[in-house]
Amino acid sequence: MISKNCLSEQDLTLYYYGELSASVAHADHLADCLICRKRLSALRHDLAKLPNLNYESDAAAGTRMAASVSEKLNKRHRNWIPALSASAIAVFALVISISVWSPQRQPVQSVQSPAPLHDALSLNEDMPDIEFLEDLELLKELELLSQIEGV
Amino acid sequence: MPATTAATIDTLPASRYPRGMVNVEEQAILERIRNGDESGFELLVKEHTGKVIGLAWRLVGNREDAEDLAQEAFLRLHRSLPQFRGESQIGTWLYRTTTHLAIDYLRRERIKRKIFFFRQDNEAPDPVAFACDSGSNPIREFQSQEAMRTLRKSLSRLSSRQQVIFTLRHYEGLALKEIAEHLGLKTGTVKAHLHRAVTQLRLELAAYREELI
Ligand SMILES: [Zn+2]
Numbered sequence: 001m002i003s004k005n006c007l008s009e010q011d012l013t014l015y016y017y018g019e020l021s022a023s024v025a026h027a028d029h030l031a032d033c034l035i036c037r038k039r040l041s042a043l044r045h046d047l048a049k050l051p052n053l054n055y056e057s058d059a060a061a062g063t064r065m066a067a068s069v070s071e072k073l074n075k076r077h078r079n080w081i082p083a084l085s086a087s088a089i090a091v092f093a094l095v096i097s098i099s100v101w102s103p104q105r106q107p108v109q110s111v112q113s114p115a116p117l118h119d120a121l122s123l124n125e126d127m128p129d130i131e132f133l134e135d136l137e138l139l140k141e142l143e144l145l146s147q148i149e150g151v
Numbered sequence: 152m153p154a155t156t157a158a159t160i161d162t163l164p165a166s167r168y169p170r171g172m173v174n175v176e177e178q179a180i181l182e183r184i185r186n187g188d189e190s191g192f193e194l195l196v197k198e199h200t201g202k203v204i205g206l207a208w209r210l211v212g213n214r215e216d217a218e219d220l221a222q223e224a225f226l227r228l229h230r231s232l233p234q235f236r237g238e239s240q241i242g243t244w245l246y247r248t249t250t251h252l253a254i255d256y257l258r259r260e261r262i263k264r265k266i267f268f269f270r271q272d273n274e275a276p277d278p279v280a281f282a283c284d285s286g287s288n289p290i291r292e293f294q295s296q297e298a299m300r301t302l303r304k305s306l307s308r309l310s311s312r313q314q315v316i317f318t319l320r321h322y323e324g325l326a327l328k329e330i331a332e333h334l335g336l337k338t339g340t341v342k343a344h345l346h347r348a349v350t351q352l353r354l355e356l357a358a359y360r361e362e363l364i
Contacts, residue, residue, distance in 0.1 A: 010346040017320060019327050019342065046353045051298040053322050055205035062197030065204075065218070069196055069225045070189075 005029055006036050016043055174240065181235055192232070195241060196225050203245050209322050210253035210315060211260075212303045220256060224249045247333050250315060254334075257311035264307075305355035309348050316341055317348035 007015060007026055014020040015030075030036050183191035203224055207217035224245055235241070306314050312334070319325045319333070327345065331338045 009350065010342065013346045013349045014342060017327075017345070019345075043349075043353075046356065047321070047349070049298075049356070050321070050352075051295055051302055053209045053299075053318075055201075055208050057201035057204060061204065062200040065200040065221065065225065066193045066196040069222055069229070070193065072222065072226055073229060 002035055003033075006033060007039070012036070012039055012043055016040065016047070174242075177241055181232070181241075184232055192229060195228070199225075199242065199245055202242070203249050206246065206249050206323065207253055210250065210318050211256055212306070216256060220249060220252045223252055250319065250333055254311050254315050257307075257314060260307075261311065301356065301359050305352050305359070308355060309351055310344075313344045313348040313351075316344045317352070320345055 007029065011020055011026065015023060015026055020026055030040065177195075180191045180194055184195075200221065203221040204214075204217050207220040207224075208214055211217055211220065227248055228241070228245060231244070235244075306317070309317065315334070316330055319330050320327060325333075327341045328338055330336075331341045334341070
């Protein structure tokens with residue numbers, strides 16, 4: 001019968017993994033207690049049956065990964081340049097049209113102040129990237145899920 | 152401690168990153184990258200690919216997704232390189248990032264699975280069964296494939312956190328304290344998660360064995 005000195009189930013798991021503090025006391029108890037030894041043996045038996053998860057990597061994996069990462073980095077770089085230019089042109093066009101349509105025409109100098117360009121840059125920095133879009137997808141799924149569960 | 156050895160001996164030496172010392176060679180590579188030499192980054196990727204994909208594969212159970220997660224970890228590493236100074240270790244950083252990416256992946260997979268089972272779309276493949284592969288050796292015996300599938304299925308029924316904590320402790324041989332640091336949790340919480348994971352896995356696997364009888 002399990003006594004108050006016997007290891008709890010969690011302690012047994014931690015003992016198995018060598019993660020139990022004061023394990024000397026527990027080892028002493030295990031030496032004396034047949035029940036705890038049997039419980040530990042059952043745990044060891046179950047976990048020993050788990051398959052190994054040894055990953056076998058091929059020699060060219062590193063080269064392939066380096067190439068695909070480099071390609072992605074270049075793609076991101078290439079996508080940024082047109083996006084940046086498009087934003088700058090859009091802001092420029094907007095500023096020009098405001099200055100043209102404004103009833104009190106502003107002097108041209110104020111149009112060419114550096115602020116809009118800076119805005120364009122920061123706007124571009126805030127453009128959603130793929131991760132953000134994936135998160136958005138996830139949110140949609142979550143929304144769908146909550147609707148489903150609410151039914 | 153015989154029990155500890157029994158649990159970790161198969162995977163520990165091959166999979167763990169060296170810790171606690173700054174790699175001089177790595178610092179030289181970082182210096183090259185800081186000076187604009189991108190081939191240094193390529194070297195880092197080649198050096199760490201096997202370990203990062205291996206970790207991701209053990210965590211998510213699917214080679215293709217493991218490679219995607221590894222790729223994302225390297226892209227994030229590239230972004231973070233300017234922050235790396237003398238005391239940082241690339242291996243540890245990659246280990247942590249890959250683990251976090253895997254937790255996110257597992258959470259998404261759970262949501263997909265819930266939606267799948269609600270729709271009861273029997274024609275589509277079960278995402279769990281689909282995610283189970285045996286790794287890189289196609290000539291594995293049927294029995295070991297079956298054991299792997301059962302393990303993957305049982306692992307997928309744990310919470311993402313429990314699954315990751317169990318894998319990191321049992322297969323990666325990380326100390327619970329290290330796992331707690333990686334995941335930003337208290338060691339006590341990690342201990343409780345590990346125990347729940349072990350208990351549930353034992354129940355699942357016992358039930359599976361009974362089914363076979
Ligand atoms: Zn006892």
